[in-house]
Amino acid sequence: MVTTRLKLTAQLSTLIYLLTINSLFAQNLDNLLSDKNRIAFGNYLFCEHDYLRAIDEFDFVLKTQWDDSLQFKIATSYYRMMLFDRAYIEFKKIQVNSLLFKQSQYEQYRTLFMSNNYVLLQKVIDNSTSKSEIPLELLHLKNSSILLRDIQLPLKNGFISAFGKDDRTKISEFYDWKYDLPYKSPALATIMSAIIPGSGKIYAEEVGDGITAFLLTGLFTYLAVDKFQNNHNSSGWLYSSIAAFFYAGNVYGSATAVQNYNAGIKFNFDREVKIFINDRNQFLPTPKHLCN
Amino acid sequence: MFAFFISFISTNKAQNLEMQKSYADSLFQSERFFDAITEYKRLQFFSNSEEYNYSSNFKIALCYKAGAKYDDAIKYFNIAKTNSNNVQDSINTELQIIRTNILRRTIPEALSLLKQIDEKYPNKIDSSTINYWSGWAYILNDDWDLASKEFEKINNLHPLKTLADSVDSEKYSVTFAKVSSFIIPGSGQFYTGNYLSGIMSLGWDILWGYLTINAFVTDRAVEGILIGSLLWTRFYKGNFQNAERFAVERNKEISNKAYQYLAKKYIGEKP
Numbered sequence: 001m002v003t004t005r006l007k008l009t010a011q012l013s014t015l016i017y018l019l020t021i022n023s024l025f026a027q028n029l030d031n032l033l034s035d036k037n038r039i040a041f042g043n044y045l046f047c048e049h050d051y052l053r054a055i056d057e058f059d060f061v062l063k064t065q066w067d068d069s070l071q072f073k074i075a076t077s078y079y080r081m082m083l084f085d086r087a088y089i090e091f092k093k094i095q096v097n098s099l100l101f102k103q104s105q106y107e108q109y110r111t112l113f114m115s116n117n118y119v120l121l122q123k124v125i126d127n128s129t130s131k132s133e134i135p136l137e138l139l140h141l142k143n144s145s146i147l148l149r150d151i152q153l154p155l156k157n158g159f160i161s162a163f164g165k166d167d168r169t170k171i172s173e174f175y176d177w178k179y180d181l182p183y184k185s186p187a188l189a190t191i192m193s194a195i196i197p198g199s200g201k202i203y204a205e206e207v208g209d210g211i212t213a214f215l216l217t218g219l220f221t222y223l224a225v226d227k228f229q230n231n232h233n234s235s236g237w238l239y240s241s242i243a244a245f246f247y248a249g250n251v252y253g254s255a256t257a258v259q260n261y262n263a264g265i266k267f268n269f270d271r272e273v274k275i276f277i278n279d280r281n282q283f284l285p286t287p288k289h290l291c292n
Numbered sequence: 293m294f295a296f297f298i299s300f301i302s303t304n305k306a307q308n309l310e311m312q313k314s315y316a317d318s319l320f321q322s323e324r325f326f327d328a329i330t331e332y333k334r335l336q337f338f339s340n341s342e343e344y345n346y347s348s349n350f351k352i353a354l355c356y357k358a359g360a361k362y363d364d365a366i367k368y369f370n371i372a373k374t375n376s377n378n379v380q381d382s383i384n385t386e387l388q389i390i391r392t393n394i395l396r397r398t399i400p401e402a403l404s405l406l407k408q409i410d411e412k413y414p415n416k417i418d419s420s421t422i423n424y425w426s427g428w429a430y431i432l433n434d435d436w437d438l439a440s441k442e443f444e445k446i447n448n449l450h451p452l453k454t455l456a457d458s459v460d461s462e463k464y465s466v467t468f469a470k471v472s473s474f475i476i477p478g479s480g481q482f483y484t485g486n487y488l489s490g491i492m493s494l495g496w497d498i499l500w501g502y503l504t505i506n507a508f509v510t511d512r513a514v515e516g517i518l519i520g521s522l523l524w525t526r527f528y529k530g531n532f533q534n535a536e537r538f539a540v541e542r543n544k545e546i547s548n549k550a551y552q553y554l555a556k557k558y559i560g561e562k563p
Contacts, residue, residue, distance in 0.1 A: 031308055032338055041337050053330050223514070235515075 035061045039070065047291040051077035068098040075107065076290065084115035106284040109141055113282050118145040136162065140283035144171065147178050147273050167280070174273055181265055186258040193254035197247060200254025204261045213250040217243060309339050316351070325355035345375035350385060357388070362396035383413055390425055391563040399433040420446045427452055428563050431554070434547050436460040451560070459550045466539040473535035477528060480535025484542050493531040500524035 031037070042057030055077050058070040075090030088111045094104035105128065112121035125134065125142045134142070139162045146153065153159065156175055163171050184204060193200030198214030201207075220243035227236035277283070316331035332348040332355075353368035366389055373385040386409050393402035403426065410422050427442035436456045443453035464484055473480030477497040481490030500523045507516030554562065 032312055032334060037338070041334055044337050045333065050333070053333070056330065219518070223518070 035064065039067075042070070042073070043291075046073055046077060049080070051081050068094050068100050072100045072104060072107075072287070073290065075104070076287065079107065079111055079114075082114075084111045087111045088115070103285070103287050106137075107287070109138065110282045110284055113141060113145060113277070116148075118149050121145055137283045137285070140167075140280075141277075144174075144273065144277050144283070147174050148270055153179055170276060174269075174276070177269060181269060183262045183265060184258045186255045186262075189254040189258040190251055193251045197250045201250070201257050204254060204257035206257050209253070209257070213246065213253070217246045217250055220246060309335060309344070312338070313344060313348075316348070320351055320355065323358070325358050328352075329355045342375065346372050346377055346381060349375060350381075350388075353388065353392075357392050357395070360395075362392050365392045366396075379413070379416060383409070383416060387421070387425070391428075394425065394429050394432050394563040397432055399429050402429045424561075425563070427456070431456065431550075432563070436463070436547075436550075451558075455550060455553070459546060462546050463543045464539040466536055466543070469535040469539035470532050473532040477531040480532060481538055484535065484538040486534075486538050489534060489538070493527070493534065496527040497524070497531060500527055 038057045038061050042054045042061070045051075045054035045057065055074050058074050058077075061067065062070055062074075071090065071093055075087050075093075078084075078087035078090055088108055091104045091108045091111060094100055098104070109121060109125060112118075112124065122142055122145060125138050129135070129138070143159055143162055146159075153175065156172070156179075159175060160168050160172050189200035189203050191200075192203055193213075196214070197217040198210035198212070201210035201213055220239050224236050224239035224243050227233070227239055312331065312335045316328055316335055319325075319328035319331055329352050332352045335344050336348050349368050349372035353365045353372060356362070356365035356368060369385050369389045369392065373382060373389070376382040376385055386405065390402050390405045390409070393399070393405065406422055406426055406429070409417060410419075423442045423445045427439045427446075430436070430439035430442060431452070436459045440453050440456035440460060443450040443456060447453070469480035469483050471480075472483060473493075476494075478490035478492075478494035481487070481493055500519060504516050504520040504524050507513070507519060
């Protein structure tokens with residue numbers, strides 16, 4: 001009886017052993033490339049900031065099985081590689097029934113903000129929810145992105161009241177700054193330089209250039225007049241041409257100087273606003289546990 | 293039986309890793325460097341032992357180097373160096389770091405590392421190796437005279453010495469081009485083979501010089517000052533600046549021609 005039981009056990013063990021051997025041999029290299037291992041390896045690459053390779057691993061797994069957390073990581077990888085357009089498309093693939101849907105929506109807004117697509121950002125925020133129910137964080141992002149657009153600002157009280165106490169002062173400063181950006185008029189600069197050469201440049205805060213333009217145009221005009229008065233007509237025409245050249249350059253240069261000045265004003269304002277918004281993570285909650 | 297089973301599993305894992313290494317090596321051999329890096333990284337990730345640390349990091353670094361990602365290459369060569377199994381591995385890795393620095397054009401770093409490696413392994417590295425890579429460092433630094441001296445230390449008839457000498461002798465003297473144009477406007481342009489520019493330069497300087505002097509001679513001082521300051525000095529300054537620029541451009545063309553030869557036709561070892 002005992003012998004029979006032993007025999008049976010031995011046969012059973014051999015069978016299990018052979019089955020295991022077959023299975024392990026069949027796995028071979030595929031074992032390292034199983035979905036589970038690809039995800040583990042992809043996560044490692046993702047956390048090592050090797051995003052392009054992480055995307056490859058996650059994409060491979062997604063071909064056979066849908067996994068919203070992998071899709072989220074793919075989109076995040078594109079975002080971190082600053083490929084914002086692609087990141088936006090990838091975040092949009094996460095369905096409404098996913099637990100990550102809300103965060104993926106936040107990431108879409110963040111991506112649109114980072115790609116300077118403020119028009120679409122505001123449109124998407126407005127469409128995602130009824131206006132009276134816009135969550136506070138989205139209202140913050142929407143309002144602050146309005147500061148970066150070339151549109152008329154809404155009324156100040158309503159605009160800044162959406163923000164918390166800490167941010168309200170800064171947003172109020174930005175509002176006032178934006179409301180009355182110290183732009184200068186290219187037309188005025190042109191007219192000024194046409195009347196008094198160089199004055200348009202001084203108006204555009206290029207004082208040195210303005211004085212030079214005034215002196216050169218004045219000097220050549222004086223020489224031209226002097227030559228004509230002394231009947232040196234050929235020299236007179238030569239100096240007239242030079243004076244006209246400097247005069248035209250001074251008028252044109254004044255207009256472009258003001259344009260450059262205005263571009264600088266806009267650039268500085270946008271930079272300050274973006275620094276402020278980015279310091280607050282675009283007012284949106286950031287994804288957590290991506291590398292845990 | 294259980295012990296046998298456990299031993300079988302570990303043997304099987306080792307086999308898997310060995311196959312993974314072969315696969316990564318085959319990608320490396322077929323110059324699919326992006327994929328090769330992925331597979332070497334996979335090998336590292338699944339291997340718990342330190343067996344593949346040196347070889348995989350070294351190969352990853354070579355892949356990055358081949359893809360001209362020199363910062364990444366140096367990072368992985370340094371990791372490989374810390375995992376090297378013997379002195380020869382360390383030397384090979386350090387030489388690769390030097391060669392990558394040469395390609396990255398961080399020449400002072402490459403030269404400093406060459407000096408260090410020479411002192412660190414006094415009897416392990418042939419002095420000709422140090423001279424050879426120093427020569428290459430000077431070549432990539434566009435310093436053909438010093439390159440020639442380094443190759444001469446290896447062999448007076450070394451092909452790279454001959455090349456460095458020929459490039460060095462073919463090059464124009466930037467100082468001579470500039471100074472000659474100071475003395476005779478346009479002569480620096482003639483020296484660099486830009487004859488039309490030379491004639492134009494000479495012509496303009498004669499014209500404005502004549503008008504300036506003539507204005508002063510005929511008591512038209514204001515006119516003389518204006519022509520002299522706004523036209524003559526401008527053309528005179530442009531003349532020697534052009535001569536200098538032409539010499540620099542010509543020298544770049546000569547160097548680039550040599551670099552093309554080295555990249556496409558030179559059959560010796562390259563950085």
